[in-house]
Amino acid sequence: MNKDSIKIFCPATIANISCGFDVLGLALSAIGDEMVIKKVRNPGLSITKISGLDLPKEIHKNVAGVAGLAFMEASEYKGGFEIEIYKKIKAGSGIGSSAASAAGAVWGMNYLLDSPFSQHQLVQFAMAGEKLASGVAHADNVAPAIYGGFTLVRSTEPLDVIPIHVPKELYASIIHPHIEIKTSDSRKILKTSISLADGIKQWGNVGALVAGLYQEDYGLISRSLVDHIVEPIRSILIPGFDEVKHEALGAGALGCGISGSGPSIFALSKGLKTAQKVTQAMSKVFENMDLSYDPYVSKINTKGIQIMTL
C-alpha cells in the first residue's frame, strides 16, 4: 500500500440513543461510506470524485471539504489533499451520512501525515463539517465515527468525549424508511422545557445504561433504553414508529428508538440471531405499509474508521 493514498471505511452511526438524547452515540459495522484520501504536492484541498449521492464538489459546500479545511488550517503540512467519496449512507437517513464524510476526511488526512492530531482534535475538525450540514457543530455522530464503539459527549464546549465499554454480544438493527424528515423540523418540534420529574427519569436511565454497558448486564441495558422526553414527540414524524417498536421488542430487542433525528429506527439486541429476527420484524411493518426501506443488521463497530485495502 502506498502511504500517500488510503482507502477507508467511514461507519454510519446512531446518535440520540433513547435516554441519551444529544449525548450517546455508537458506530456501526455493516454500513458506511468509502473514501480515498491522497496526499498531493500542490497545496489545497479538492474533491475529485463523488459517487452514490448528488453532492457538491465545491470545498466550502461539502462537509468533507469544510472539515478537511479545518484540519489543514490547524496543520503545518504544506502540500495538498485529494478526496474521493463513495457514498453508501443515504443523505437524511438519520444514521450520520454527513458525519461519515466529515470524520473520514480528517481521519484519513491525519493518518497520511503520521497522526499529528489526537482523536479529540479530529472530532473538533469534523464538527465544522457537521455545522455546515445541520447548522449545529454537534459531535453526536462524528465522535462515535472517529472513536468507534459507544461514545458519550459530555459537553461540546469544551469538547469532552468519553468512550464507553461495549458489551461483546451487542448488535444493532436499523431500518431506514424512505421518507424525508428535515433535521430542522425535528429540532423545531421539540419543547424547550421539560418537567423535572421526566428529567430525573431520563438521567436515571442514562446513568443506568452506562452502568449496564460496563457491567455487560443486558437486562439493565434493556430497562434503561427508555426515552421519556424526545421520542414521544419526534416519533409523531415517523409513520409506523409505534408498530415498528412494538414488533422489535416482541422479537426480542433490548430496546428500540429513533436513530438521530430519524427517520431511521434502531434496535439493540443481545446476539446476532436476535438482531436478525428483530430487523425482519421491523421490516415487515414497512412492507405492510407499502413503504420502501433499507434494513441492516450490524455488530457495534468498536474501531470506528478503518483502512481498507486499495
Next chain:
Amino acid sequence: MNKDSIKIFCPATIANISCGFDVLGLALSAIGDEMVIKKVRNPGLSITKISGLDLPKEIHKNVAGVAGLAFMEASEYKGGFEIEIYKKIKAGSGIGSSAASAAGAVWGMNYLLDSPFSQHQLVQFAMAGEKLASGVAHADNVAPAIYGGFTLVRSTEPLDVIPIHVPKELYASIIHPHIEIKTSDSRKILKTSISLADGIKQWGNVGALVAGLYQEDYGLISRSLVDHIVEPIRSILIPGFDEVKHEALGAGALGCGISGSGPSIFALSKGLKTAQKVTQAMSKVFENMDLSYDPYVSKINTKGIQIMTL
C-alpha cells in the same frame, strides 16, 4: 456472639450527588448509628431504647418501627423483635439519619432470620420508614445504606437499584453546619420544570460520572460532578455554601455539592490526605462565620450496614 441478638453499624449516606439528583447516593464509613436488634419469643416489635436523639419509641411514629413492621408483615416469622437505637447521625443533617434507622432495623431483622429477603426487598421495607420521615417513599439513602458503595436508583416504581463500581482512592468530606432546613422547604423551592438544554447537560454529566466511576478516572469524575439544576436553587438555603465549595475545590476536591437536601455539604477527593485538607478548608468557612458545625472525613463504605461485636 449470640445469633439471637446483633449490634450493627448503620452508615450515614449522601444522596443527590451533584448531577445525580434523586438517583445517585453513597454510603459513608466514618459516621453512622448503632443499633441492637434482638429476637424475642413474644410476637410484635418494640423499641426498647433510644439514645442520642429525642425520638418517639411508638412503633408507628418511628422510622425504624415502621420499616420493621413492613418487614414483619412480609415475613413468616412468628416471634418478635426488640430494637435499641443509638443515634449518632443528627436529625435533619442531610446525611440520611432516618434512612440509617430504617435500613438498620430491617437489615438486622433479616440477618437474625437467616436472610429470607434480598437487599432489593430490604430497600423496599426501609422505604416505608422514609415515607414516615419525609412523606415520600424514596430510596436515595436507604439504597446505599443497605447495598453499600455508590448506588443508582433508576426507578422507585418498580424499584430498580444499581450498585456502581467504587474507585479505590475515593474519599468523602462532609461538613454539617448547625442550621435547620426542612426537607419539605427544600422540595418546595425546586422548580417543577427545567430547560431541555440544562436537562441534556445533567444527563450527560450523570452518564459521564458513572463512566468515570467504572474507569476510576478521577479527572472525569471531577468534570462530571456538576449540578446545573438543583444546586443553584437549593444552595440559597445554606449560608456560606458558595464559599465552602470554592474552598473545597481550592483544596483539591474533585467536586462539592449539597448532601441530600442539606444543610450538610459534601466533597469527594482522591486520596485520604486531600480529603482531610478539603474538610479543613470547608471547616474554616463556618469557623469564620461563627457557625458551629460537625466535620467528617470518610472512606466510601463499600459494605453498607455491618455487624459490630456486641
